[in-house]
Amino acid sequence: MTVSAEAPRTARFRVPDLCCAAEEQLIRGRLKTMDGIDELQFDIFGRQVNVLHRLPSAATIRDAIDSVGLKAILLDEPHDTAAVPHDASAPAEAPAGHAADHEGTHADGWALLAVSGLLAAAAEATAWSTGEDRSWLVALLVVGSIALGGRTALRKAIGSVRARTLNINLLMAIAVVGAVIIGHWPEAAMVTFLFALAEAIEGRALDRARNAIQSLAAISPDIALLRVGTELQRVPTGQVRIDQIVRILPGERAPLDGVVVDGISAMNQAPITGESMPVPKHVGDPVFAGTINEEGPLDVRVTAVAGESMLARIARTIQSAQAQRAPTQRFVDAFARWYTPVVVLLAVVVAVGLPVLYRVPVYDAVYKALVLLVVACPCALVLSTPVTIVSALTAAARHGILIKGGIFMERGRKLRAVALDKTGTLTHGAPRVTDIVPLNGLPPAEILKIAASLNVHSTHPVAKAVVAAWQAEHPDEPLLTATDVRALAGRGVTAAIADRRTFVGSHRLAEELATCSPTVEAELDRIERAGKTTVVVGADGEPIGVIGVADEVRATSREAVAALLSRNIHVVMLTGDNITTARAVAAEVGIRELRAGLLPEDKLTAIEALAEAYGDVGMVGDGVNDAPAMARAAIGFAMGAAGTATAIETADVALMDDDLRKVPQFFDISRRAARVLTQNIALSIGLKAVFFVLTLAGVATLWMAVFADVGTSLLVIVNGLRLLREGRTPL
DSSP states (O other), X not given: OOOOOSOOEEEEEEOTTOOSHHHHHXXXXXXXXXXXXXXXXXXXXXXXXXXXXXXXXXXXXHHHHHTTTXXXXXXXXXXXXXXXXXXXXXXXXXXXXXXXXXXXXXXXXXXXXXXXXXXXXXXXXXXXXXTOTTOHHHHHHHHHHHHHHSHHHHHHHHHHHHHTOOOHHHHHHHHHHHHHHTTOHHHHHHHHHHHHHHHHHHHHHHHHHHHHHHHHHHTSOSEEEEEETTEEEEEEGGGOOTTOEEEEOTTOBOSSOEEEEEOOEEEEOHHHHOOSSOEEEOTTOEEOTTOEEOSSOEEEEEOSOTTSSHHHHHHHHHHHHHHSOOHHHHHHHHHHHHHHHHHHHHHHHHHHHHHHHHOOOHHHHHHHHHHHHHHTOOHHHHHHHHHHHHHHHHHHHHTTEEEOOHHHHHHHTTOOEEEEEIIIIIBOSOOEEEEEEESSSOOHHHHHHHHHHHHTTOOSHHHHHHXXXXXXXXXXXXXXXXXXXXXXXXXXXXXEETTEEEEEEOHHHHHHTTOOOHHHHHHHHHHHTTTOEEEEEEETTEEEEEEEEEOOBOTTHHHHHHHHHHTTOEEEEEOSSOHHHHHHHHHHHTOOEEEOSXXXXXXXXXXXXXXXXXXXEXXXXXXXXXXXXXXXXXXXXXXXXXXXXXXXXXXXXXXXXXXXXXXXXXXXXXXXXXXXXXXXXXHHHHHHHHHHHHHHTTOOOHHHHHHHHHHHHHHHHHHHHHHHHTTSSOO
8 A cells, every 4th residue: 555755634534324432443443454544533423533644545544444334425635734633523514413424313224123123023923923933934034134124233243354343243243143043033133123223222312412512503593694785685604704794683693703893782692601691792892603682783794704603613622522532431442442352252261161161051051152242342331431521511511611621521520729810810800090199290191101102012901901091081192102112021011212211010020120119119008908900100210100900800709719619629819910909809709828929930830839739720810921820730721712712722621701600610510520420330330240140140131131232321321411401501
């Protein structure tokens, strides 16, 4: 086989029959033998396979997947990439996870299944009435039943042989053939039918979890009311381009992301942020696709085309997150890899050893071995984790909590401490200037003008407040020209204005520049005791004024902190603000431990110290200054991620609005998911153990084993899907 020397490329395939780990095993077993395959990523819920390869054509991969009895559809042309992308998703016209993709859910599939069941029942009745299991009529009914009900399993079993893997389809095929050989013909037909029926029901149950993801993106309307000149035209959403204007009428959903350019209304943003109350919208406010216009008409300038909206990114993130294996899932997969061969070996020992050692009739020993083969399938165990994880991820998303993977879902319950940034996290992050204190005779307006001139390009909330205060009072007056501007991370800015070296910044910066006189200290202390943030303005080595800025604490912060403490989670405030202001805010929200005056690297050090003291630590923040600490924390939480696309891409957990109460909600979902995972694993292993004992005792039959295997699978699926209900109403 020719392998290209070019950079690896990713090919995306939709595999309609990719239902569980058995099919994944088939594909892995076949592709791992091929040269030029670098990496595989499976999205079982989306029925998608991403292949990082160095082959001349993706058609070679498609043919290899087809060869094991699984039809593969190439979704798009391979594209250059350095790794299998985690955000790859099926295009809108072929949504991954659509129920119709599953062969067992087609109307004709159900009809053939029904006929197979009738033939199996007729064979059983004929054998019972005649007392003969091997008559020509029974044989005819059995062949018909197996041919109609077992064609898919047989095709996959042949593929399993080609791929040199053991899975439920191969084990079931061996059991059916073995039953025929030892004369249990009606039972062979009934086992085939029951297995096919259970697989079809299992596929329908899994579709519920798949469709839960797709439903997030599906709430955006397909038609938009586009403004063309003075007229309004209804056009497909996919035809609308950036900067075009669409109108959203009362009661309708927003078709695309955008910014309001005309109108006043309120939007129900629950699909994005999980907020229970409508959010007022005025000119300049953002609007998200899928949100509902509650009041008046809005004209919105489109900022993202179809497929790139916030809602689409959320759906892709969840789809990508559930495709990544959580720690429990990796353990279960590893366990299943050695568990199945061991049980198959045990079945061989039973078939050979019982007749030799205990003189058990050969037919009885072989029959027990065949039952063990059916019991051996680890389907329920393997399904127990992904169903639970995807249900929990979807439930969290419905609350406006976007979790980037099962690893963070599982890690959440282990957090023992959470660090909270102050500005923009505990407070609104929209401070306003309240005090301007001259220190050398300059009028307050001149002090504010100098400070605004230095801060005009800064994105820090306090700097923006200073600039906004100047512009509000002097909208038509230009700022001063600043040259040689130097931003000092976490401290402030220095620059040259009219040949004077000026600065604006924190108390720490004033001390570093040796301009912190007793007069300055007194004013700083007075303003900070009121819970305000202070800014010192200076020129030519002398302080010229102090500015006080107030940032209101969020109404939900105290409730959120209390909820965290009630869950035995230690809460710490980390802030770059001064200690006096930090203490005032901490007292207001109920935080006992705080660290103030921190630079970004200091926050990182603080997280490392907390990790040593408590183990896994979470960091909640909203700004660039928090990024190093969030990266070091076991889980980084981004506040208000709906306002910034980058937060969704970089945070481990993105809180789509500014409600800090979503952090304790995340812990609750994580802990509930852990409980369901434990229940599912215990149920899967426990029922297997019971049937091992029943089989060796000679009580279990083939059809009972099928019921036990697939019945357990259905139980763990339904149990995992219970978590979806928790996403419909606030926790």
